[in-house]
Amino acid sequence: MYEDFAYIYDKLSFDIDYEKYAQNIKDLCKKHQVGKENMLELATGSGMLTRHFFDDFEKIDALDISPDMLKVFAQKYDADNVNLIYYDMVSFINEDIYDLIVILLDSVNYVTEKEELIELFENSYKNLKDDSLLVFDINSEYKIKEIFGSNCYVYEYEDIFYTWDNFFEDDLCDMHLDFFIREEGDTYRRIREFQQERLYKVEEIKEILEKIGFSHIEIYDEDDMGDVKPDTMRILFSAKKEKNE
Numbered sequence: 534m535y536e537d538f539a540y541i542y543d544k545l546s547f548d549i550d551y552e553k554y555a556q557n558i559k560d561l562c563k564k565h566q567v568g569k570e571n572m573l574e575l576a577t578g579s580g581m582l583t584r585h586f587f588d589d590f591e592k593i594d595a596l597d598i599s600p601d602m603l604k605v606f607a608q609k610y611d612a613d614n615v616n617l618i619y620y621d622m623v624s625f626i627n628e629d630i631y632d633l634i635v636i637l638l639d640s641v642n643y644v645t646e647k648e649e650l651i652e653l654f655e656n657s658y659k660n661l662k663d664d665s666l667l668v669f670d671i672n673s674e675y676k677i678k679e680i681f682g683s684n685c686y687v688y689e690y691e692d693i694f695y696t697w698d699n700f701f702e703d704d705l706c707d708m709h710l711d712f713f714i715r716e717e718g719d720t721y722r723r724i725r726e727f728q729q730e731r732l733y734k735v736e737e738i739k740e741i742l743e744k745i746g747f748s749h750i751e752i753y754d755e756d757d758m759g760d761v762k763p764d765t766m767r768i769l770f771s772a773k774k775e776k777n778e
């Protein structure tokens with residue numbers, strides 16, 4: 534996952550409004566009066582979101598399990614306050630450090646075991662300071678069942694042609710992607726990518742967060758920051774770690 538695919542990820546993300554998503558998170562930070570010292574982005578990928586925070590935090594730790602995604606990140610950006618970390622976000626521990634932890638673009642759905650999801654949120658809670666915020670999104674039940682489903686899609690852009698073949702069963706969506714990248718001399722290079730996402734329901738996630746101790750758990754339709762609707766695609770969560778008296 535995210536090996537050769539890492540080098541075409543940015544090209545395929547042209548329709549994602551990272552600036553708007555970053556602004557939504559900054560607005561949540563303002564609302565909850567979050568400090569501006571340390572930020573942690575988990576599953577940071579190639580830094581498409583991270584770059585919008587370079588000037589907002591004194592120090593940013595940006596972590597990913599894919600060395601290729603981190604390589605793309607490092608080739609693009611050279612910010613003095615950013616530290617790239619190659620690690621599994623589920624087990625990352627750096628206690629009481631962060632004002633903000635962000636996990637975006639359905640990276641949470643890649644954690645396919647519920648026990649691991651619990652561990653991810655427990656460790657995030659430990660890693661946050663008092664009066665800090667965890668912000669993450671998930672693909673909605675509607676998107677995973679109806680749009681991903683067991684459907685097959687074919688896309689053709691100027692220099693990339695790809696097929697996306699899904700199989701959905703038992704709340705797991707297997708995605709087989711086949712990319713054909715046009716290269717010099719009109720030859721095509723093939724990149725195969727397998728990904729798997731788990732469907733998580735809003736109530737299930739809220740229950741986990743509450744049990745761990747998070748408060749002020751809020752959900753939004755990530756695309757308009759309004760209420761979550763039956764056809765919402767991405768659901769944005771924010772959850773606060775308050776000072777324990």
Ligand SMILES: C[S@@+](CC[C@H](N)C(=O)[O-])C[C@H]1O[C@@H](n2cnc3c(N)ncnc32)[C@H](O)[C@@H]1O
Pocket residue numbers: 534535575576577578579580581582596597598599602620621622623636637638639640643644
């Ligand atoms: C859809 S991309 C999102 C990347 C980035 N957050 C963005 O907004 O562009 C998913 C990312 O999650 C990373 N990832 C998946 N499982 C992970 C894990 N257990 N620990 C750290 N990163 C993980 C992948 O390597 C990939 O970079």
